[in-house]
Amino acid sequence: xxxxxxxxxxxxxxxxxxxxxxxxxxxxxxxxxxxxxxxxxxxxxxxxxxxxxxxxxxxxxxxxxxxxxxxxxxxxxxxxxxxxxxxxxxxxxxxxxxxxxxxxxxxxxxxxxxxxxxxxxxxxxxxxxxxxxxxxxxxxxxxxxxxxxxxxxxxxxxxxxxxxxxxxxxxxxxxxxxxxxxxxxxxxxxxxxxxxxxxxxxxxxxxxxxxxxxxxxxxxxxxxxxxxxxxxxxxxxxxxxxxxxxxxxxxxxxxxxxxxxxxxxxxxxxxxxxxxxxxxxxxxxxxxxxxxxxxxxxxxxxxxxxxxxxxxxxxxxxxxxxxxxxxxxxxxxxxx
Amino acid sequence: xxxxxxxxxxxxxxxxxxxxxxxxxxxxxxxxxxxxxxxxxxxxxxxxxxxxxxxxxxxxxxxxxxxxxxxxxxxxxxxxxxxxxxxxxxxxxxxxxxxxxxxxxxxxxxxxxxxxxxxxxxxxxxxxxxxxxxxxxxxxxxxxxxxxxxxxxxxxxxxxxxxxxxxxxxxxxxxxxxxxxxxxxxxxxxxxxxxxxxxxxxxxxxxxxxxxxxxxxxxxxxxxxxxxxxxxxxxxxxxxxxxxxxxxxxxxxxxxxxxxxxxxxxxxxxxxxxxxxxxxxxxxxxxxxxxxxxxxxxxxxxxxxxxxxxxxxxxxxxxxxxxxxxxxxxxxxxxxxxxxxxxxxxxxxxxxxxxxxxxxxxxxxxxxxxxxxxxxxxxxxxxxxxxxxxxxxxxxxxxxxxxxxxxxxxxxxxxxxxxxxxxxxxxxxxxxxxxxxxxxxxxxxxxxxxxxxxxxxxxxxxxxxxxxxxxxxxxxxxxxxxxxxxxxxxxxxxxxxxxxxxxxxxxxxxxxxxxxxxxxxxxxxxxxxxxxxxxxxxxxxxxxxxxxxxxxxxxxxxxxxxxxxxxxxxxxxxxxxxxxxxxxxxxxxxxxxxxxxxxxxxxxxxxxxxxxxxxxxxxxxxxxxxxxxxxxxxxxxxxxxxxxxxxxxxxx
Numbered sequence: 001x002x003x004x005x006x007x008x009x010x011x012x013x014x015x016x017x018x019x020x021x022x023x024x025x026x027x028x029x030x031x032x033x034x035x036x037x038x039x040x041x042x043x044x045x046x047x048x049x050x051x052x053x054x055x056x057x058x059x060x061x062x063x064x065x066x067x068x069x070x071x072x073x074x075x076x077x078x079x080x081x082x083x084x085x086x087x088x089x090x091x092x093x094x095x096x097x098x099x100x101x102x103x104x105x106x107x108x109x110x111x112x113x114x115x116x117x118x119x120x121x122x123x124x125x126x127x128x129x130x131x132x133x134x135x136x137x138x139x140x141x142x143x144x145x146x147x148x149x150x151x152x153x154x155x156x157x158x159x160x161x162x163x164x165x166x167x168x169x170x171x172x173x174x175x176x177x178x179x180x181x182x183x184x185x186x187x188x189x190x191x192x193x194x195x196x197x198x199x200x201x202x203x204x205x206x207x208x209x210x211x212x213x214x215x216x217x218x219x220x221x222x223x224x225x226x227x228x229x230x231x232x233x234x235x236x237x238x239x240x241x242x243x244x245x246x247x248x249x250x251x252x253x254x255x256x257x258x259x260x261x262x263x264x265x266x267x268x269x270x271x272x273x274x275x276x277x278x279x280x281x282x283x284x285x286x287x288x289x290x291x292x293x294x295x296x297x298x299x300x301x302x303x304x305x306x307x308x309x310x311x312x313x314x315x316x317x318x319x320x321x322x323x324x325x326x327x328x329x330x331x332x333x334x335x336x
Numbered sequence: 337x338x339x340x341x342x343x344x345x346x347x348x349x350x351x352x353x354x355x356x357x358x359x360x361x362x363x364x365x366x367x368x369x370x371x372x373x374x375x376x377x378x379x380x381x382x383x384x385x386x387x388x389x390x391x392x393x394x395x396x397x398x399x400x401x402x403x404x405x406x407x408x409x410x411x412x413x414x415x416x417x418x419x420x421x422x423x424x425x426x427x428x429x430x431x432x433x434x435x436x437x438x439x440x441x442x443x444x445x446x447x448x449x450x451x452x453x454x455x456x457x458x459x460x461x462x463x464x465x466x467x468x469x470x471x472x473x474x475x476x477x478x479x480x481x482x483x484x485x486x487x488x489x490x491x492x493x494x495x496x497x498x499x500x501x502x503x504x505x506x507x508x509x510x511x512x513x514x515x516x517x518x519x520x521x522x523x524x525x526x527x528x529x530x531x532x533x534x535x536x537x538x539x540x541x542x543x544x545x546x547x548x549x550x551x552x553x554x555x556x557x558x559x560x561x562x563x564x565x566x567x568x569x570x571x572x573x574x575x576x577x578x579x580x581x582x583x584x585x586x587x588x589x590x591x592x593x594x595x596x597x598x599x600x601x602x603x604x605x606x607x608x609x610x611x612x613x614x615x616x617x618x619x620x621x622x623x624x625x626x627x628x629x630x631x632x633x634x635x636x637x638x639x640x641x642x643x644x645x646x647x648x649x650x651x652x653x654x655x656x657x658x659x660x661x662x663x664x665x666x667x668x669x670x671x672x673x674x675x676x677x678x679x680x681x682x683x684x685x686x687x688x689x690x691x692x693x694x695x696x697x698x699x700x701x702x703x704x705x706x707x708x709x710x711x712x713x714x715x716x717x718x719x720x721x722x723x724x725x726x727x728x729x730x731x732x733x734x735x736x737x738x739x740x741x742x743x744x745x746x747x748x749x750x751x752x753x754x755x756x757x758x759x760x761x762x763x764x765x766x767x768x769x770x771x772x773x774x775x776x777x778x779x780x781x782x783x784x785x786x787x788x789x790x791x792x793x794x795x796x797x798x799x800x801x802x803x804x805x806x807x808x809x810x811x812x813x814x815x816x817x818x819x820x821x822x823x824x825x826x827x828x829x830x831x832x833x834x835x836x837x838x839x840x841x842x843x844x845x846x847x848x849x850x851x852x853x854x855x856x857x858x859x860x861x862x863x864x865x866x867x868x869x870x871x872x873x874x875x876x877x878x879x880x881x882x883x884x885x886x887x888x889x890x891x892x893x894x895x896x897x898x899x900x901x902x903x904x905x906x907x908x909x910x911x912x913x914x915x916x917x918x919x920x921x922x923x924x925x926x927x928x929x930x931x932x933x934x935x936x937x938x939x940x941x942x943x944x945x946x947x948x949x950x951x952x953x954x955x956x957x958x959x960x961x962x963x964x965x966x967x968x969x970x971x972x973x974x975x976x977x978x979x980x981x982x983x984x985x986x987x988x
Contacts, residue, residue, distance in 0.1 A: 005399075040778070040779060042779065042781065057778055057779045085813040086813070088813060090813070091778070091779040091780070091781075093779075093780075093781075107779070107780055107815075107818070108813070108815070109815060109817070109818075127851075129817065129853065130815065130816050130817030130818070130850075130851035130853060130854045131815065131817030131818045131820070131821050131854065132780055132815070132817075132818050132821075148817070149780070149817070149818060149821045150817055150820070150821050150854060150857065151859075152853070152857060154853075164853075165853075168853065168857070170857055170859075172859070173859065173860060174859065174860060174861070175821070175824065175857070175858075175859050175860075175861050177821060196784070220788055221784060221788065240784075240785065240788055305413075306410075307751055307752075308751075308785065324751050324785075325406050325409070325410065325752075326402060326403070326406045326748070327406065
């Protein structure tokens with residue numbers, strides 16, 4: 001009944017090198033091309049240079065191809081009812097790719113594996129979860145992690161034929177729904193999740209089934225968490241409460257001096273358990289539960305109070321996020 | 337009931353044939369209309385089976401105007417947070433800057449619409465954009481005037497300067513023409529040259545006039561002295577400097593001197609030989625007839641007004657404006673032409689009738705955006721007297737509520753409306769409570785956002801209602817885990833009980849538990865409802881049994897019955913589960929425990945006997961039940977015997 005004209009659009013934010021500019025914001029992003037999208041885009045990821053996969057609220061998974069020469073977008077492949085109920089649509093809530101493999105999860109509690117350029121479904125884990133799966137990420141090439149709305153982090157191994165997870169981790173205490181998950185780029189056992197109560201949890205999937213540290217990050221749902229891909233001492237989270245936080249951890253005791261702008265606040269991390277095995281020099285700063293060993297700095301990245309920040313992404317010195325106020329913020333000089 | 341101000345507009349619905357009766361229903365932002373079969377006389381005819389939706393406000397669906405709504409929301413929220421207790425002197429510049437922010441947002445939208453109107457090949461879209469541009473132009477014009485007169489409310493001297501700025505801002509065609517003239521080969525001989533010069537004079541841009549005249553002077557060396565004289569006159573015209581040391585009286589005196597000097601030049605016939613220069617001289621004196629001769633260059637009556645004030649009465653005060661405004665409008669518009677709505681609005685503004693301005697704007701525009709934001713700003717400036725409407729709330733709140741209600745019908749802009757309702761102290765909350773429950777919830781994420789809005793405002797009833805909707809939907813799709821997570825959020829014990837019943841039913845039907853990942857990991861949520869607790873504990877019993885920890889399993893099983901956690905309907909199943917434990921070689925249940933089990937069995941059978949006689953159940957079922965009970969009795973008796981013996985044995 002409602003006339004929704006959702007679109008997927010590609011924008012250009014100018015050249016990467018911005019010499020001589022103090023402010024991170026220079027010039028408006030330019031719209032290059034766009035294409036109609038059926039349903040809300042709940043998740044989005046680049047499959048490769050030219051192709052983008054989207055997860056739709058209609059339960060469809062679509063691959064769009066960006067033609068660089070003509071600056072157009074076209075639909076390359078569509079799986080219309082990847083996620084569904086017997087007599088209704090089920091939104092597809094998360095997508096992650098490792099070309100050519102695509103893994104999607106949805107409100108119907110299924111995990112579906114596709115291959116780009118292949119018509120059918122490669123593998124389906126039916127009834128993977130009795131509640132909604134909110135996000136998915138790769139742990140290793142054959143293992144994925146999912147988070148659901150009863151606060152569980154589940155590890156799935158695709159080498160196994162069974163339809164049950166190889167490991168389930170959860171917080172003791174209230175079953176707070178988890179909304180996002182991301183894995184440390186270099187150390188594959190470190191995983192960060194964000195939940196409905198705005199708590200940021202850092203887990204070590206090798207040890208135990210409870211998170212390593214919990215940090216009060218936001219006052220409302222945390223929608224996305226991302227480690228910086230090349231500089232993983234930096235973490236970014238965005239939330240329904242309208243803030244985008246930049247977390248920086250350092251193993252040294254002196255505070256990094258190049259943090260500019262925004263508001264600084266030192267957050268103390270409360271660790272759920274002490275690091276095992278004493279002081280190992282190579283332990284990741286994220287897992288050092290003791291605040292005296294490592295320092296955690298957080299900075300608000302957005303200039304003022306906004307409506308919910310729904311999504312963010314970071315690459316190099318560039319950070320982009322989108323809000324419910326229908327605005328996109330681009331910061332080209334993130335101090336990483 | 338008050339009289340209507342204007343005749344209501346009639347909208348024809350093309351699909352409904354003439355003469356048919358229509359039925360209708362109001363919606364939040366639209367009307368649903370359908371054809372009925374009713375006929376005034378004769379047999380009822382056949383009806384068409386369509387339902388038509390009629391919407392008044394198309395603007396909220398315009399992709400470019402959406403930016404207007406989003407940006408102005410941001411400004412609105414910022415305005416509400418200005419502290420009340422600051423002295424008005426420091427607040428005024430803030431209000432002026434906020435007003436300027438609103439206007440720059442309008443301008444940005446206008447520019448974008450203009451670009452689309454020019455570049456698109458779709459004629460319908462072009463006309464639509466063009467219309468929206470002219471509406472926005474009018475809105476910005478009105479807003480700017482309101483800012484000058486009401487918000488900034490400058491004293492005499494500065495007031496005229498602001499009015500001049502206002503006129504100049506809205507007469508962009510002069511600069512276009514001037515550019516054309518100046519870019520030509522010989523500007524002074526261009527046919528529009530004198531039009532440009534006169535237009536500049538009318539706008540009081542005397543520097544530009546002097547620059548233009550130089551070009552003419554170079555062409556006519558013979559008349560050089562005359563041009564020099566004009567140039568001197570123009571350069572000596574005093575303009576009030578608000579930041580300077582000169583008082584208003586001093587300025588007035590200086591201005592009169594200058595005025596007299598110009599008059600003398602005219603009387604002396606200094607410019608008699610050049611009709612253009614003489615014309616300029618007359619304009620400088622503010623001669624009405626001369627000004628009215630140049631209606632096309634002035635364009636509008638308010639330009640005429642400002643020009644006249646500039647050259648007759650530059651020290652005009654706010655309170656004196658309305659005398660001039662009315663007379664100027666009458667003089668400018670000849671008797672045949674009717675004043676347009678825009679003219680009436682501007683006149684009302686000059687007459688300081690704020691309510692009239694708002695009223696006329698509400699009628700003329702189809703969207704409440706403008707009047708709502710302007711009224712809110714004026715209210716903050718304490719310019720609106722409390723005007724009691726028949727509906728109880730004040731004008732500001734009424735308009736904001738109307739605007740926000742319109743926004744709420746939009747699938748995405750409803751989030752903006754929430755903030756508007758928050759700042760309507762009297763009825764905002766009620767409106768929000770009613771509207772928020774009707775936001776369509778297609779995805780869980782949207783439901784979560786709606787819930788967050790409700791929870792932040794302690795709207796517990798709405799939270800319960802929304803969670804129940806989502807939980808029912810999940811249950812219908814057999815997503816028991818989702819359903820449970822929704823009932824936990826709403827702390828809805830009744831629903832949690834319902835879900836547990838489903839699980840237990842599934843178990844009884846299939847013999848195994850579905851969704852073990854959920855039941856095994858209930859955590860503290862288990863305590864939400866008794867039934868849920870039972871479910872969790874029952875599953876634990878099964879786990880203990882599977883791990884062969886029979887003693888603990890037995891103890892748990894018993895406690896489920898004695899502590900009354902298990903519903904009586906389930907006791908039979910539990911007792912049947914006890915059978916294998918009773919049949920084990922090793923004695924598991926102690927004598928005391930066995931007595932308790934027997935007690936439970938008796939309790940169960942006695943209650944069943946009472947009900948069994950009244951219901952007619954098939955013979956086979958009754959037989960099975962009777963057999964089960966007998967088996968249990970036997971097993972219990974045997975166990976009791978063994979237990980007594982075992983406990984009575986003393987190891988020597």
